[in-house]
Amino acid sequence: MSEINNFRLEILKQIRRIEKGVPIKWDRVINMDFLVQIYGWIPYNKGRSDFILITFEKYKSEITIKFTTSSVKFSEKLHNNLMGEETKEGYTPCIKFKKYFKKYL
Numbered sequence: 001m002s003e004i005n006n007f008r009l010e011i012l013k014q015i016r017r018i019e020k021g022v023p024i025k026w027d028r029v030i031n032m033d034f035l036v037q038i039y040g041w042i043p044y045n046k047g048r049s050d051f052i053l054i055t056f057e058k059y060k061s062e063i064t065i066k067f068t069t070s071s072v073k074f075s076e077k078l079h080n081n082l083m084g085e086e087t088k089e090g091y092t093p094c095i096k097f098k099k100y101f102k103k104y105l
Helices: 003-018 075-083
Strands: 025-031 037-044 048-059 063-067
Touching: 003 037, 003 048, 003 063, 003 075, 063 075
Parallel strands: none
Antiparallel strands: 025 037, 037 048, 048 063
């Protein structure tokens, strides 16, 4: 049980680092003991929000952190906060579900 509590404390520590300078409103957590996904929203325009999903996975003593977001504005900032370095990759476009599967729906 204490290993899970330590994992939760480490997640919270990383969340505080990742969200620095980004107005994230955390919403939901999916907990599968050593894999935790946290969903949130980043407000951007007149009641509209972009999503963010962060996945924390613990294997032995290593914690892997991955994220995805629809936020063009904060994608680079989130990466820099998480990795501690600037990204050269930029934003990967997020396509609406109906547009992506238009041919098949």
